[in-house]
Amino acid sequence: MPEVIVEYQAEIWQSIGETFIMVGFSILAAVLVGLPLGTFLYLCRKDQILENQAVFSTLNLLVNVIRSFPFLLLVVFMIPFTRWIVGTAFGTTAAIVPLTVIAIAHYSRLVEQSLLDIPKGVMEAAISMGASAKDIIFKFLYVEARSGLVLGLTTSTISFISYSTIMGVVGGGGIGDFAIRYGYQNFRTDLMFYMIFIMVILVQLIQYTGITVARKIDKR
Template identity: 65%
Template sequence: MFDVSVILDSMLQHEAEIRKAIGQTFLMVGISVAAAILCGLPVGTLLFLCRKGQLYENRSLSWVLDGLVNIIRSFPFLLLVVFMIPLTRMIVGTAIGTLAASIPLSIVAIALYARQVEQALLDVPRGVMEAARSMGASKLEMIVKFLYVEARSGLVLGLTTSTISFISYSTVVGIVGGGGIGDFAIRYGYQRFETELMTGVIVLMIVLVQGIQFAGTTISRWLDKRS
């Protein structure tokens, strides 16, 4: 059994480093969430709309988008980080650091959330779009005022699930000096054999993930008109 007081003392001794690591994690995850919303939402919407029988049926575009999303999602993240170093250097001017690590993480975020968006939109009853069409809604109105409104609960829940995955992925970016709370746990807790410190950081990450899951689930239930 671990002594709670020893764990707390160990964490207090590294308070400054832990605060910095948490800030790095929030920065990486924040950029990834922004990329997921700004790019993943449109990509996922296109994946849905270009399917057979949907508003913008386009098999070629659907095949290309579906293939790209599948490739990115199936690519081992550690290898993706290394593979994208030239592109990362081109975008931010360096391949090392928290901002640089956010680039491959954002690419994965877009692919992950795009698939979540597609699934959420597939769960919307077909009658919703038919009702919108019968009321004379434009295509943009059908998407924004009907499709998104009906799928909003699933979209929030999908973003919650994706965000938790981003936190998990962020623990890998230490290979390019991305930092973060996961990298801190490995460097200080595992490599220096400070087991109590590593345990405390793990508990901290569990609390963070549980908080995000609780908030996302609560908002999703509040938005769900069926509940």
């Protein structure tokens, strides 16, 4: 093991843990809030079972605005809200707030796109069979779109890892922040590249897992 890794071993493990915490909460928010929000966006579209142009336009605009923000500016913009929610604007806990907001907006849009890819005949068949809204969602839409939903979550997770590298501006820590503070700013290029290597391996593992799962559950 290189000497530099031994020297910073404790800090490296701490940064990895901070990244997992931030990304983990982002994934949780994406699934628990982003998935229903994206589904609701789809169902409120024209000619869908919950068609409501006012609701759709409002939610669509909100998602677009959040996704349009450069993430660093979003973090700074949300500092007062973050402080109100968690009592502080500094640290890993504070970093979770803007990350969950962008996670919800990011994944909800991918969910909507996955559902839009479902053939119209599926919805027509469900309606003709007298299926309730709940049955349409869980027994038809999610079943048909399951592969796309998994791939969307995989893509989102990789984006969350990228976003987490910015959280050093609010003391969120993480692998990216460690690479900048201990590597780049201290002219320890070897340490910086080691942390980049860790992130590359992490992203590759997530991508491989997501593609494998999506392929296995895709019965089309």
